[in-house]
Amino acid sequence: MKYAKGILALVVLVALAIGIYFYWQHQARYPSTDDAYVQANIITIAPExxxxxxxxxxxxxxxxxxxxxxxxLDDTVFANAVQQAEQQVQSLQKTGEALAQQVVAATAQVTSATAAKQVADEQAARTQTLLGQGNASQVQGDDDTAAAVQAAAALDSAQSGLAQANADVIANQDDVVAAQAQLNTAQLALDHATxxxxxxxxxxxxxxxxxxxxxxYQPQFALVDAGDWWVDANFAETDLPRIVAGLPVSIEVDMLPGVTLTGKVASLGIGSGSSFSLLPAQNASSNWVKVTQRFAVRVTLDEPVQGLRVGASANATVDTTAAPVAP
CATH class of the missing domain: 2.40.50.100 (RNA polymerase II/Efflux pump adaptor protein, barrel-sandwich hybrid domain)
Structure with missing residues (x-):
């Protein structure tokens, strides 16, 4: 009887050792954690x-x-600002059209004055020739010379008028650009009322x-992005050497019993959770107890399912035997 009990105890110990070995092998190949939480982008909604x-x-x-x-928001003030800015733009554009007509008229005056000066110069030159031949009077020569001087002065005046008209057009264009900018600003404010x-x-x-x-820019409420969900799984630092980006991950969410989600390792945290706390732990004493640190592993979900909630608890298991795939 004692012999049988010894054999039974030995068998139990061997079975226990084998079980522990296989459990350790499984944990080594498939590290898991129940310190995992569903996350999503949370966008702050605020008016501008x-x-x-x-x-x-x-x-x-x-x-x-x-x-x-x-x-x-009440858009009365913004709508009035848009209306006033539109009127200003329209008024400046009409002024621009009138100034463009003035440029046309000034150009015609320059053309006419140029032709008149040419005629006056030619007439003065002929008179001077005739005067040298004794075939024209000094009075005629003086009159034709004076006419040529007046024609030159008229051309200078016409050219100055054309230059001023062009300058007025350029100034008006600058005013239109400034007014259009004010209109765009007013329209943007009006759009921001919605x-x-x-x-x-x-x-x-x-x-x-x-x-x-x-x-x-004062936050009013939040918007949970429906298109970008992931799981932050906190693994022990002893598991990290076997976890690399791209490895497949299976996730079980506590609030979705019987549902197993799949994902991939996107990245590994650069620091432990305690490193980024407001008061990081300082183990400077001689009697401190070494605690295994945990690092956040970001897991992207292949296909988020209905019913997920931000902050939901989950279990994450990484398959380190598989080939990494780009997350």
């Missing part, structure tokens, strides 16, 4: 202008599409109500 809320178009936990109107969803997602922490006065 200050104003009074006239309507809130969403409710808490509502799923919205990109571009959906979330809430609107706050839209930047991405598809779920509304969270909504307390905004019509009638509230909100300040520019």
């Amino acid at each position: 202008i200050t104003g009074r809320v006239t309507a809130v178009n969403v409710v808490e936990n509502q799923l919205v599409a990109a571009g959906d109107v979330l809430f609107t 706050v839209k969803a930047p991405v598809a997602g779920w509304i969270a922490n909504l307390t905004l109500r019509p009638g509230s006065v909100v300040a520019a």
Whole structure:
């Protein structure tokens, strides 16, 4: 009997040792952690202008599409600013059209004055020739010379007028550009009176109500991005040497029993969680107990499923026997 009990005890010990060995082998090949949490991009929704809320178009936990109107602000002041800026632009454009006509007229005057000067110069030259031959009077010569001088002065005046007309056109163009910039700014402010969803997602922490006065860039609520989900799994530092980017990962989320998600290792944390805490642990004493540190491993999900919630607890297991695939 004693012999049989000894054999039984030996068998149990051997079986236990074998079980421990295979468990250790499994853990070495498939490191896992239950210190994992579902994460998503959480976008802060804030207006880009200050104003009074006239309507809130969403409710808490509502799923919205990109571009959906979330809430609107009183746009009376901004609409008036746009109207005034549009009128200013239109007025300057009409002025520009009139100045363009003045350039046309000034150009015609220069053309006419140029031709008149040429005629006057030729006449003065002929008179001087005749005067030298004794075939013209001195009075005629003086008159034709004076006419040529007047024609030259008229051409100078016409050219100055054309230069001023061109300068006025350029100045008007600058004014139009400035006015258009003011119009664009006013239109942008008016557009910002309607706050839209930047991405598809779920509304969270909504307390905004019509009638509230909100300040520019002051957060009002959050939008959980529906298109980008991942799991932050905190693995023991002894597991990290076997974990590399691209390895497949299976994830079991506590709130989704029976559902196994798949993903890939995207990256490994550069520091332990305690390293980034407000008061990092300082083990400078001689009697401290060494604690295995944990490092966050970012796991991208292949196909997020309905029912995921940000912050949900999960179990993550990495298959270190597989070939890494680009995440």
